[in-house]
Amino acid sequence: MSSLPGAPAGSTAEPHSESPHSDSPHSENPQSGPARHTAVLRLADGDEVGVALRLLPAGEPVEGPGGSVLVPAANIPQGHKLALADIAAGDRVHKYGQVIGQATTPITAGDHVHSHNLAMAEAGQDIEFGTARFQPPAPDGPRPVFQGYRRRNGRAGTRNYIGILTSVNCSASTARMIADQFRGPVLDAFPNIDGVMALTHSSGCGLVAGSEGAEILFRTLSGYSHHPNFAGLLVVGLGCEMLQADRLIDAEISAELVERLVIQESGGVRASVRAGVEAVRRMLPVLNECRREPIDVSELVLGMNCGGSDGYSGITANPALGVASDRLVGWGGTSVLAETPEVFGAEHLLAARAVTRTVGERLLDRLGWWQEYALRGGGSLDNNPSPGNKAGGLTTILEKSLGAVAKAGRAELTDVIGYADRIRGPGLVFMDTPGYDPVSVTGIVAGGATVVCFTTGRGSVLGCRPVPSIKLGTNTELYRRMAEDIDINCGEIIDGGTDLQEMGERIFHRILATASGRQTVSEELELGEDEFVPWQLGAVT
Template sequence: MNGEALAPVRPLVLRPDVDDVGLVLGDAPGGAPVMVGGTTVPAATDIPAGHKVAVRAVAAGQPVRRHGEVIGVALTGIRPGDHVHLHNLGPGQDHPGERGWSAPPAWSPPIAPTRDHFLGYRRPDGRGATRNYIAIVPTVNCSATVARMVAQAAQREHAGVPGLDGVIALAHDLGCGMAEGTPGDGLLRRTLHGYATHPNVVGAVVVSLGCEINQPGNALGDVADTTVTIQDVGGTAAAVRAALAQVAELVAEVRTLRREPVALAELTLGLQSGDGDAWSGITANPAVGVAADLLVAAGGGVILGETPALHGAGHLLRRRAATSGVAVRIEELLAWWREYAAREGAGPHGEPSREDRAGGITTLGEKSLAAVLKAGTAPVEHVVGYADPVTGAGLTLMDTPGHGSVSATGMVAGGATVLASVTGSGSLFGSRPTPCVRISTTTGLYQAMSGDIDFDGGRATARPEHVTHGRLLFEALVDTASGHPTTAEQLGFGAEEITPWRMGAVL
């Protein structure tokens, strides 16, 4: 450094009264002075930006706290100025199921909602929609190519029709080789039915091969009468022509539709984490939580999922359970995932992922505490299974895997009409027919990928900023629901991201 004094490193400590670690805002070289209380200590080693530095001593075997909660246990003695990560911080003891249940205190949002409606489409059954798509739904992977042919031809034929957001093929790789009547079979059928009847889908055309296990009548029920069966009509070319004729009828209906004011009670927001870093818990996620709270206060619905990533914060969700039954269901889901992971030769501490750890997240407890912040502070009103319909207002916990596209697929099938996806490294995701607002955890990421990210969540690093930027995000989500295109939509994302949860034996 040519004799120049190193500038003091001022770590960001969320709860100075109890937290043992803070986050460094930029790369901190070894020896740099680190502000700890009213004094400085030298950084023991180089500490990457977004990683943790100790602000107080922790003895080996003792808990380490961040966000005011335990994130793990010290593997060795930790001194102020030490880099705290995989080498000296290990997972702590899981929080056991809490005995009994007490109702959460009366809840109110951090501020009053600034909107009470969006400009959407009113469906005949009364539901509010944010987009108008026509879906081509293959029952099996064997009909996926024909479904894509139909969608591509229809897009060319009907491009520019006012109010039509697109014709999409919901291609997947399942539907045959599965044991009929098993949970995996049921998940696929529930998912496809949820997409075909989604509020953002004006109408669906089902494309069946004819001999698959996943027969349209079983899988899609009330929409099976739109089925084109390839083997029955005489092959690929005939099936494409028949399906395009049905699409033309649906396009005629779209021409009559106009946006109108729809109460926010008809809006359902799905919350996603594209990938994580240590910033998410202090910037984007708390801001998303404020936006979620505002939507709940306005009468809307919010879906939290990715159950494995919530394992280390299950005790916090149980405390927020609106009823004792909801608290029991939360514990049952967490127990199921522990058993499922063990049966598959994994465990809950398979998380965090490699990307998470590179970004500074060390333990599942730390990741979970950050993840649950996306859901704000509202009570957990409902718990539903994967791709189950979400019909109640307030916060719903949906049981989904941590894999982002699989989780989002379940939420869309359940009725999410807009998604919010937080990314720490630049994950690219879209999910037609539901628009997805991408949110960065840092301003640097937003600036580097401004053509891909919709909202800079990195500007919020303290509670007043969380509220301010959470309100701005809430308004951006309402604008998106009202037709403002997301970057993912402008770039054409979302046609290939449907990923039903694959479960059970393939026979």
């Protein structure tokens, strides 16, 4: 058996099926995926559980490790785990070659392994810094380029939006009314404008000035005001708020045209809407002259997130995205992993890839903060996975995290940064964000991601304008059910139509095409304004 690209170090994949000669979908250079009759996938030598690749009916024999025969005592849903060997109560259980929990009752080979007999356990992993560093080499061949927008401050954008950014919730309705005047065919005369969008939120006042919560909100809004996917920017404030509109405007903004509008100075809501509409109208003919030009792939910033994960996430979409991420990093680009609560239990794998001890310790410090934060709220980090995750086969946060970090490929970890901090590559960067998808992606975009890849097994429909979001489905059943909401079906890896390396290459080329203007399914639906959700932290007075 051979290494699982993008998965925890040392992981392997061994399918067990009615066809003893089926190929592994996870070998480094597989010729095909598992045979169509494959029923159970073992991800590493020594794993006590395997993953059901289809519904396993109760009483139907399936082939297990070494030719053993397993007979499920109950129906085992697709993507869920079954025991490959007898497990005693109290024993640690492994998947991906890593601890995912502890058996709460005796488990017999063939049993369904899930919340009824598996619980959280201390992983007990040793932390080492920098012992598994790997720098993906630049692939052979000409350097890729994408067709992007070169902004006045030198940054590279992938879209050409006009943004209406609010400094406070009190200006949200005004911003929406301005943006609503530019829906539908009104923009047909300006084909190079991707849209006019309002970014509204529920804060901006009532926060303690200088507090952590106030600074996070400022970083988030400032990050969007400076984003290179905005060709034009209108900042709308009320006038008496804590976070003044003028703080979001400075000489480093990427946008070609910038205007401010303060409701209390402009004569109220109606007058401000009229003034805002006129401001946008003035921008349209000028910004429609912006043109795409070839830009080196190294200037791409890829944000990675997962939501609605299932038992296939760590087998198909996440490691395939890891292959694409490594390809981008190999070319000198930047990839961003996030969702700190969802690396809990897999932090030792990332620490071993840290370029310095300081970088690794910053990751551990953030995890420590999250554990205390969860306790203050009366919970723990194992409150995650969600009910949907569990329905998809994920039992503990340890299991979910091991699949989630596969998005990061194998590249060394170059930096750990705070929520909405400016992403400075090249290389693989970790951003501290919550696991809640819209909040996490909002931080990633604020940091400067210009393309997002979002993996889902249950069917998340999140968009994140002004940045395109490429949806990667983990399984073919999901793709067939929600084909209009998924860009790429990574379930083909399990179906046997492709392998991880080929799928990773496909994702990489889709990233380039999307950066060059190809619309994603979420963009076609104009999703992404309501998913602008800055992280709210701290006291509100």
